[in-house]
Amino acid sequence: MKEYNSEEEFLKDYDSSIFDKLSMTSDIIVISISSKDKSDYRRTDKKMMSILLSKRNDYPYKGKWCLPGGFLNPKTETLEECARRVLKRETNLSDIYLEQLYTFDGLNRDPRMRIVSTSFIALVDKNRLKSRVEYASWFDVISVNEKNNIVEITLSNEEETIIFSIKKELRKGSTDRYNFITKKNDKIAFDHDKVILAGIERLKNKINYTDIVFNMMPEYFTLGELQQVYEVILGKKLLDPAFRRIIANKVEKTDKMKTGEGHRPSYLFRYKKNEN
Amino acid sequence: MKEYNSEEEFLKDYDSSIFDKLSMTSDIIVISISSKDKSDYRRTDKKMMSILLSKRNDYPYKGKWCLPGGFLNPKTETLEECARRVLKRETNLSDIYLEQLYTFDGLNRDPRMRIVSTSFIALVDKNRLKSRVEYASWFDVISVNEKNNIVEITLSNEEETIIFSIKKELRKGSTDRYNFITKKNDKIAFDHDKVILAGIERLKNKINYTDIVFNMMPEYFTLGELQQVYEVILGKKLLDPAFRRIIANKVEKTDKMKTGEGHRPSYLFRYKKNEN
DNA sequence: TGAATAGTGTCTGTGAGACAATATTAT
DNA sequence: ATAATATTGTCTCACAGACACTATTCA
Numbered sequence A, B: 001m002k003e004y005n006s007e008e009e010f011l012k013d014y015d016s017s018i019f020d021k022l023s024m025t026s027d028i029i030v031i032s033i034s035s036k037d038k039s040d041y042r043r044t045d046k047k048m049m050s051i052l053l054s055k056r057n058d059y060p061y062k063g064k065w066c067l068p069g070g071f072l073n074p075k076t077e078t079l080e081e082c083a084r085r086v087l088k089r090e091t092n093l094s095d096i097y098l099e100q101l102y103t104f105d106g107l108n109r110d111p112r113m114r115i116v117s118t119s120f121i122a123l124v125d126k127n128r129l130k131s132r133v134e135y136a137s138w139f140d141v142i143s144v145n146e147k148n149n150i151v152e153i154t155l156s157n158e159e160e161t162i163i164f165s166i167k168k169e170l171r172k173g174s175t176d177r178y179n180f181i182t183k184k185n186d187k188i189a190f191d192h193d194k195v196i197l198a199g200i201e202r203l204k205n206k207i208n209y210t211d212i213v214f215n216m217m218p219e220y221f222t223l224g225e226l227q228q229v230y231e232v233i234l235g236k237k238l239l240d241p242a243f244r245r246i247i248a249n250k251v252e253k254t255d256k257m258k259t260g261e262g263h264r265p266s267y268l269f270r271y272k273k274n275e276n
Numbered sequence C: 001t002g003a004a005t006a007g008t009g010t011c012t013g014t015g016a017g018a019c020a021a022t023a024t025t026a027t
Numbered sequence D: 001a002t003a004a005t006a007t008t009g010t011c012t013c014a015c016a017g018a019c020a021c022t023a024t025t026c027a
Helices: A007-013 A079-091 A192-206 A212-216 A223-234 A240-250 B007-013 B079-091 B192-206 B212-216 B223-234 B240-250
Strands: A023-036 A046-055 A069-071 A097-104 A115-123 A136-147 A150-156 A161-170 A178-184 A251-258 A266-271 B023-036 B046-055 B069-071 B097-104 B115-123 B136-147 B150-156 B161-170 B178-184 B251-258 B266-271
Touching: A023 A079, A023 A097, A023 A136, A023 A192, A023 A212, A046 A079, A046 A192, A046 A223, A069 A079, A079 A097, A079 A115, A097 A192, A097 A212, A097 B097, A115 A192, A115 A212, A115 B115, A136 A161, A150 A192, A161 A192, A178 A192, A192 A223, A212 A223, A223 A240, A223 A266, A240 A251, B023 B079, B023 B097, B023 B136, B023 B192, B023 B212, B046 B079, B046 B192, B046 B223, B069 B079, B079 B097, B079 B115, B097 B192, B097 B212, B115 B192, B115 B212, B136 B161, B150 B192, B161 B192, B178 B192, B192 B223, B212 B223, B223 B240, B223 B266, B240 B251
Parallel strands: A023 A115, B023 B115
Antiparallel strands: A023 A046, A023 A069, A046 A136, A097 A115, A136 A150, A150 A161, A161 A178, A251 A266, B023 B046, B023 B069, B046 B136, B097 B115, B136 B150, B150 B161, B161 B178, B251 B266
């Protein structure tokens, strides 16, 4: 083997083809909050999480739904830049909250070849999306039910309902980490069912010790609306006074009011940074 | 474009060379607890974290220290399997606690070519490592000091001291997530300085709401020892009664004692699963 | 005996959970 | 007036922080 005396010299000779290579993708679970129309004039809108899915036009998994994603161009971009490029294409927005979620790399997750996918969570305020998305469709997260370590998730857009379930199997030697095993899944492509579950769980875990939720809120909101968002994400009702104590130093009251709702109007609040 | 009528038909024709490809590696920050010899017969050993580093024999970064790692074989293994293969080689152990940490993918993190690295944390009880590691060396984590969002980490083995510092720059639009920017680093190869910081922070964050710490403990331990491990990882002193309350339902008392320490002997405890 | 760690008791303040009470609007 | 949500008050209980005290060993 040749002896090199400097890194430059070594690199000049380096043949990058000696290692087996593979392709990577960035896949994104875009989460936002949508409102179901109120049935009663004085009731507030029911809020739910929604996620963005695209219908696959080509093989593999033709006709199934998948998360927005794209192949990494290894010469020019990072995985996060790749994700932003995809998001720009899908939503026409460039400044979306993005956070690396997990790298999925099962040997057969893509039937074409070995593809490793780094997934991201994107959180967005739905009001910012003016134009209807062309290829993608928003699915409401109707329910997330966990029983005996099996999670069943129900998604629905206007035309279609998707139900899939995943078993969370305790990892050997751990008391709190799980392998995800698909139990039932007819309509989601690749392993994106697992990405969706991982994303929903990450959001649920982080909502209580970070401020990420405000990435899904409009600039002005009532505390009732904010509380509903927490309730939807956490999957449980919260008590009003407790909730207000918790978020008190994360928001600031404005002098604006939300009126015309058939009941007592409420002050509009705004996200307030800092001050822990 | 040819029309396909089934996924099988499509795959038969599929040319996987149309996308640019790249190489991946798994890099592992192996963390364990070591004890400094007691100077006074009645004082307890001082505990510290230690991490495993290898000296690079080849370019690039020849002569610098790096984390154990290796190239992924895309045909045969997952990233975690790749990490376990490396760990087996370095420590001769197969059943080490392993957790995916983060995927690092800066465009120039490796001067040879584009290489994306998925990093893992491994936690191990040092007593299980009988034989001295051949190529790698344990470095004690002497200090982790954060001031004005700059973290300075000092590592040391018997012969060498490594000091590096990283700036944690608040990410745009976030209040709790940071980009890592190397400020000073002469001795750590690649971006492994950032992996080390990410690993130490992950451990610190998870110690309070998981049981991962027991992966670094021997089967029998005193509560004093366990408390020291918590203190080293959290970087602060804890109060005895509070600590005992917190871990009370994670451990069970045995009838064994630890004696001969120059002071009152203490009961040995053992990790107790479940019962939250 | 003295220095050191082991282990327990208990007071206090903080904060979440729970429930109650009052306020205000559109129909 | 009524139904609905908005907003605040307050009681209680759990628990972490703090400090004090007792126990036990080896040189």
